[in-house]
Amino acid sequence: MGKIVENRWVLLIVIALTWGSSFILIKKSLLVFSPFEIGAIRVGVSGLIMAYVGIPALRKMDKKTLKWVAIAGFFGNFFPMFLFPLAQTQVSSSLAGILDSLVPVFVLVLGYVIFGKRSKWVQVLGALIGFIGAATLMYFSEASAEGSQLGYALLVVLATACYAISTLIIKEKLNHVSSMKLSGGIFTIWMIPSFLILLGSGFFTNFQSNPETWEAMGYLGVLTVVGTAIAMILYYKLIQNTSPVFASTVTYLLPVVAVIWGLLDGERFTVWYILGGLLILLGIYLIREKKKDPRLTPR
Numbered sequence: 661m662g663k664i665v666e667n668r669w670v671l672l673i674v675i676a677l678t679w680g681s682s683f684i685l686i687k688k689s690l691l692v693f694s695p696f697e698i699g700a701i702r703v704g705v706s707g708l709i710m711a712y713v714g715i716p717a718l719r720k721m722d723k724k725t726l727k728w729v730a731i732a733g734f735f736g737n738f739f740p741m742f743l744f745p746l747a748q749t750q751v752s753s754s755l756a757g758i759l760d761s762l763v764p765v766f767v768l769v770l771g772y773v774i775f776g777k778r779s780k781w782v783q784v785l786g787a788l789i790g791f792i793g794a795a796t797l798m799y800f801s802e803a804s805a806e807g808s809q810l811g812y813a814l815l816v817v818l819a820t821a822c823y824a825i826s827t828l829i830i831k832e833k834l835n836h837v838s839s840m841k842l843s844g845g846i847f848t849i850w851m852i853p854s855f856l857i858l859l860g861s862g863f864f865t866n867f868q869s870n871p872e873t874w875e876a877m878g879y880l881g882v883l884t885v886v887g888t889a890i891a892m893i894l895y896y897k898l899i900q901n902t903s904p905v906f907a908s909t910v911t912y913l914l915p916v917v918a919v920i921w922g923l924l925d926g927e928r929f930t931v932w933y934i935l936g937g938l939l940i941l942l943g944i945y946l947i948r949e950k951k952k953d954p955r956l957t958p959r
Contacts, residue, residue, distance in 0.1 A: 668898060668901060668902050668906070671894050671895075671897065671898045671901075672898065672910050672913070673913065674894060675891055675894050675895055675898065675910045676910045676913035676914045676917060677913075677917055678886055678887050678890070678891040678894075679760075679887060679891055679910065679914050679917075680757060680913065680914040680915070680916065680917020680918045680921070681887065681917060681918075681921060682744075682883055682887040682891075683744075683748065683753035683754075683756050683757045683760075683918045683921065683922075684753045684918070684921035684922065684925060685879045685880070685882060685883040685887060686698060686744055686745050686748050686753065686756075686883065687748055687752075687753045687925070688875075688876060688879040689745070689876050689879050689880040689883060690745060690748060690749060691872070691876055692872055692873050692875075692876035692877075693863075693876060693880065694745075694861060695742060695745035695746040695748075695749060696742060696746075696857055696858075696861045697858060697861050697863050698741075698742075698745040698880060698883075699741040699742035699744075699745060699854070699857070700742075700854040700855065700857040700858035700861065700863075701854075701858060701863075701880055701884060702741045702854075702880075702883060702884045702887075702888045703737060703738055703741050703847065703850050703851065703854040703888070704851050704854035704855045704858055705884045705885075705889075706737075706847045706851075706884060706885075706888045706889040706892075707847040707848050707849075707850065707851025707852075707854065708851065709847075709885070709889050710843060710844040710847045710848065710889060711844070711847075711848050711851065712844075713840055713841060713843075713844030714841075714843075714844030714845045714846075714847060714848030714849075715844075715848055717837075717841035717842075717844050717845045717848075718845045718848060718849070721837075721845065725834070725836075725837065726845075728829055728833040728834055729834065729837070729842065729845045729846055729849065730846075730849050730850075731829060732826045732829040732830050732833075732834060732842075732846065733826075733845075733846030733847070733849055733850050734850070735822040735823070735825040735826040735829070736822065736823055736825075736826025736827070736830075736846070736892075737826070737846050737847060737850060737888075737892060738850040738853070738854070739819075739822050740819040740822045740823060741888070743815045743816070743818060743819040743822070744756065744815075744816065744819055746812070746815055747812045747813065747815035747816045747819070748812075749812065750809045750812035750813075751809065751812050751813050751816070752922055752927045752928070753918060753921065753922045753925070753927065754918055754919045754921075754922030754923070754927050754929060754933065755797065755813065755816075755933070756816050756918070757914060757915045757917070757918020757919060757922070758797060758915040758918065758919065758933060758936065758937045758940065759794055759797060759798075759813065759816040759817060759820065760816060760819070760820055760914060760915070760918070761820075761914060761915045761937070761940050761941065761944065762790060762791075762794055762817060762820040762821075762940060763820045763823050763824050763827070764790075764824075764943075764944045764947055765786070765787045765790035765791065765940075765943055765944065765947065766820055766821045766823070766824030766825075767824040767827055767828060768783055768784075768786070768787050768947045769787055769824075770821065770824050770825055770828060771824075771828055774825070774828060775828060775832055782946050782947075783946060783947040785946055786942070786943040786944065786945065786946025786947035787943060787947060788943070789939055789940075789942055789943040789946065790939065790940050790942075790943025790944060790947075791943075792939055792943075793935075793936045793937065793938070793939025793940035793941075793942070793943060794817060794936065794940060796932060796935055796936040796939060797813075797932060797933065797936030797937070797940075798810055798813045798814070798817075827899060827907060830842070830896060830899050830900070831899055831900070831903065835900055838900075839893050839894075839896035839897035839900060840893055842896050843889070843892050843893040843896055846892075847889065847892075895907065895910070898910075915937055915940075915941075919933070919937075
């Protein structure tokens with residue numbers, strides 16, 4: 661079992677299936693809960709679940725490591741958790757899933773801007789094609805029907821940039837921290853702000869006990885435990901065992917899963933989704949790493 665979890669391809673597929681399903685779970689949760697309640701519950705409950713690991717881990721970290729853990733957590737585990745449900749109040753789960761595949765493009769671009777990681781011209785071309793794909797999606801899809809909807813689609817793009825920043829920080833600054841301790845520490849740090857937001861949202865005072873609420877709570881529970889806490893542990897492990905670019909290629913499969921769920925739920929799917937999605941995937945293909953890293957060998 662341990663060898664299976666260590667295999668990078670197994671991790672990649674499991675994460676893609678999990679995160680690819682998160683968009684439809686957010687959509688179902690939004691039928692009852694607000695975007696802020698969804699984000700706060702995901703992070704807050706994950707923090708409660710992992711506090712038994714996070715608190716001891718945080719106590720043993722030096723100040724410099726704590727700083728980077730907090731920053732990585734903000735960009736990877738806190739801020740995007742609110743951006744996605746907020747965006748999905750106006751854009752479909754399919755479109756959100758396709759746009760989320762921009763993460764490797766931002767890893768490449770921000771890797772150069774923040775850490776000075778140089779790229780080949782083919783990778784730069786890939787990043788450009790990826791952005792053209794995203795622009796095509798937002799311009800020709802339902803997100804362009806109204807200016808406000810386009811703005812909501814851009815929230816997904818912002819979330820992918822945040823994920824890229826977190827991915828780079830984990831690889832460059834936190835590679836010495838195990839994935840379990842890193843996940844536990846991050847969720848423990850951002851647990852308190854999340855519960856404060858949940859308290860301010862009126863969740864505890866306005867909660868109504870009815871079948872619709874409990875059904876949405878079930879979707880949110882799966883999203884929180886499986887799609888947030890467990891998936892993040894696996895993702896951090898994948899980053900540390902491979903590289904930021906390889907780990908971010910989970911987005912090859914993620915849009916496919918998101919689109920399938922969207923179609924099953926009756927969402928509209930146009931040719932522009934196919935064109936934009938293919939352009940993004942072509943961009944990701946061009947920026948992929950071709951040289952094998954010794955650390956990629958499954959242990």
